[in-house]
Amino acid sequence: MKTKRPVRLDPRWRVNIFYVVLMLALLWAWQESFSRLAVRTINYSEFKQHVAAREVVECAVKTDEIVGRVEPKDKKDAAFLFRTVRVEDPKLVEELQVAGVKFGGVRPSFLESFFVSWVLPLGLMFAVWSFLGRRFGAMGEAVLNIGKSRARLIREKQTGVTFADVAGCDEAKLELQEVVDFLKNPKRYQALGAKIPKGVLLVGPPGTGKTLLAKAIAGEADVPFFSISGSDFVEMFVGVGAARVRDLFQQGKAHAPCIIFIDELDAIGRQRGVHLGAVNDEREQTLNQLLVEMDGFEPNAGVIVLAATNRPEILDRALLRPGRFDRQVIVDAPDLDGREAILKVHTRGKPLTSDVDLRRIAAATPGFSGADLANVINEAALLAARRAAKAVTQRDLEEAVEKVVAGPQRRSRRLSEEQKRRVAYHEVGHALVAAYSEHADPVHKISIVPRGRAALGYTLQLPTEDQFLLTQSELNDRLAGLLGGRAAEETVFGEVSSGAENDLERATALARQMVGLFGMSEKVGLAHCAQKPGAFLSGGDGLLQTQRDCSEQTAREMDEEVKRLLDDAYRRAKQILSERRDQLETVARELLQRETLDGDAFRQLLGRGGGHDVA
Ligand code: ADP
Ligand code: MG
Numbered sequence: 001m002k003t004k005r006p007v008r009l010d011p012r013w014r015v016n017i018f019y020v021v022l023m024l025a026l027l028w029a030w031q032e033s034f035s036r037l038a039v040r041t042i043n044y045s046e047f048k049q050h051v052a053a054r055e056v057v058e059c060a061v062k063t064d065e066i067v068g069r070v071e072p073k074d075k076k077d078a079a080f081l082f083r084t085v086r087v088e089d090p091k092l093v094e095e096l097q098v099a100g101v102k103f104g105g106v107r108p109s110f111l112e113s114f115f116v117s118w119v120l121p122l123g124l125m126f127a128v129w130s131f132l133g134r135r136f137g138a139m140g141e142a143v144l145n146i147g148k149s150r151a152r153l154i155r156e157k158q159t160g161v162t163f164a165d166v167a168g169c170d171e172a173k174l175e176l177q178e179v180v181d182f183l184k185n186p187k188r189y190q191a192l193g194a195k196i197p198k199g200v201l202l203v204g205p206p207g208t209g210k211t212l213l214a215k216a217i218a219g220e221a222d223v224p225f226f227s228i229s230g231s232d233f234v235e236m237f238v239g240v241g242a243a244r245v246r247d248l249f250q251q252g253k254a255h256a257p258c259i260i261f262i263d264e265l266d267a268i269g270r271q272r273g274v275h276l277g278a279v280n281d282e283r284e285q286t287l288n289q290l291l292v293e294m295d296g297f298e299p300n301a302g303v304i305v306l307a308a309t310n311r312p313e314i315l316d317r318a319l320l321r322p323g324r325f326d327r328q329v330i331v332d333a334p335d336l337d338g339r340e341a342i343l344k345v346h347t348r349g350k351p352l353t354s355d356v357d358l359r360r361i362a363a364a365t366p367g368f369s370g371a372d373l374a375n376v377i378n379e380a381a382l383l384a385a386r387r388a389a390k391a392v393t394q395r396d397l398e399e400a401v402e403k404v405v406a407g408p409q410r411r412s413r414r415l416s417e418e419q420k421r422r423v424a425y426h427e428v429g430h431a432l433v434a435a436y437s438e439h440a441d442p443v444h445k446i447s448i449v450p451r452g453r454a455a456l457g458y459t460l461q462l463p464t465e466d467q468f469l470l471t472q473s474e475l476n477d478r479l480a481g482l483l484g485g486r487a488a489e490e491t492v493f494g495e496v497s498s499g500a501e502n503d504l505e506r507a508t509a510l511a512r513q514m515v516g517l518f519g520m521s522e523k524v525g526l527a528h529c530a531q532k533p534g535a536f537l538s539g540g541d542g543l544l545q546t547q548r549d550c551s552e553q554t555a556r557e558m559d560e561e562v563k564r565l566l567d568d569a570y571r572r573a574k575q576i577l578s579e580r581r582d583q584l585e586t587v588a589r590e591l592l593q594r595e596t597l598d599g600d601a602f603r604q605l606l607g608r609g610g611g612h613d614v615a
């Protein structure tokens, strides 16, 4: 693909030209003021008056001007030097003689004026320049090097990370191990005529270890490693990003075999031609340069470009075509075994008590990314340190999980007795509906200790295993569970409160997905009908125009179906609670007393220890 590169000055030259212009302006100002300041300029008639009044003491007649000194008769006025433009005046000499003025013709001393108006100011400026240059040496350097890439050269094992530090993404590791092998033994592949891939793209949600993996490759392969973030290319000057890309690849080729790692590729790799404005111009140029550079080096040059992104869908398609980032390595959120392995990596070298069961922590954290798990371990260590304990216990770990899920406890938030009772019934409502729905996830914990910013209480349900698919009945039961809180409030108090807002929001979103995306409504049918943010306004959140890909008619039917699903679920929740009113009372009373109930205690109160059998 061909790209036009507009002719633009190298930024270095722009800086120098600016300096030269500034210098000329200063020089001009100097010469002007030097000749003007001390000398008063008068007009010719004024000069003649002074001559007539015999006030001119001496003067010099030059080719085009007359300069001299005036001593006023009136002693109060100070003497001054004057200058006036010479006018054709043949009688002047006579008049000067009559007035007794000492006069003569003068040719300006070339040397003197040259020194004063050129050598002196230039010398001064040079002195100032070199002084500032030494003072702000580093800064000046930075201005002059604005087009240089900021990639840091990290050599071999300097990252201190190896594959052993990355857990839970074994497929990705395997594939990247191959990349390391390409770089270590290129001959083996070349002998078979195989082309070593130029670009490898790491794709996955945030915090799953993409950056970590890249560092690990640097640690494993004995080659130089250049790392730069996509946003480092974007600068205020147009053309700088492209210059940086060029520079980065130049460095890379000079150090081959090596790895170039571009983190957060989406910052520059976004699809072209969708957005408007000047920022865009700069980004497009940068992207074009990247595309050109990736085509520009030989497949077996020993340079492998590694990039990471969590938004592959917005990348320009030209980036993903063969010969560029044609290899994609998926780095997904870890499964149960993966989470356990990650927990093991992060507890390495930390003191744990013997009751710690990392498998159970892993089971309680579905959907957590590697970064979340690292955070859990760190929070647990902080909690243990707060108790001044010598080792981290299982309780610390469990508390840390809850803290990461729901925010820190806020025991200082005081609720009145009446409000607390309402929160307790609300939470028990969620838990009971879940316990008596066949397909709901088991209750793990109920609490009425306020947490985080908004939650006054919460019910934690955790699946027994990783869920990749959800059936219609499971989703329906989840809807009922979400509405259980409000149903309990209505059953017990005969009136609802504002506390169910978040529940309603989540339930509505879920119902909308079931109707529009999963085809679970007979009336609307199988058509996939999503509401996407408008293409032009995407980016921020809030004031978004949504674009429907269905007709008004279908949209109305969808709304009706969502309402029907929610109504059905709510009716079911209320029925479960009114049939088991006594259990609702028992558990709520217990919860009010103890503030938190774990899953086992909850099931014991219901009269069925442990298991998840269903009435
Ligand atoms: P991203 O995928 O967003 O680039 P990072 O690689 O920056 O995520 O991960 C952030 C942190 O989370 C890492 O420094 C590491 O401590 C932890 N982490 C993430 N994934 C893993 C993993 N698979 N194994 C071990 N630690 C991980
Ligand atoms: Mg990252």
Ligand code: ZN
Binding pocket: 426, 430, 485, 486, 499, 500, 503
């Ligand atoms: Zn609720």
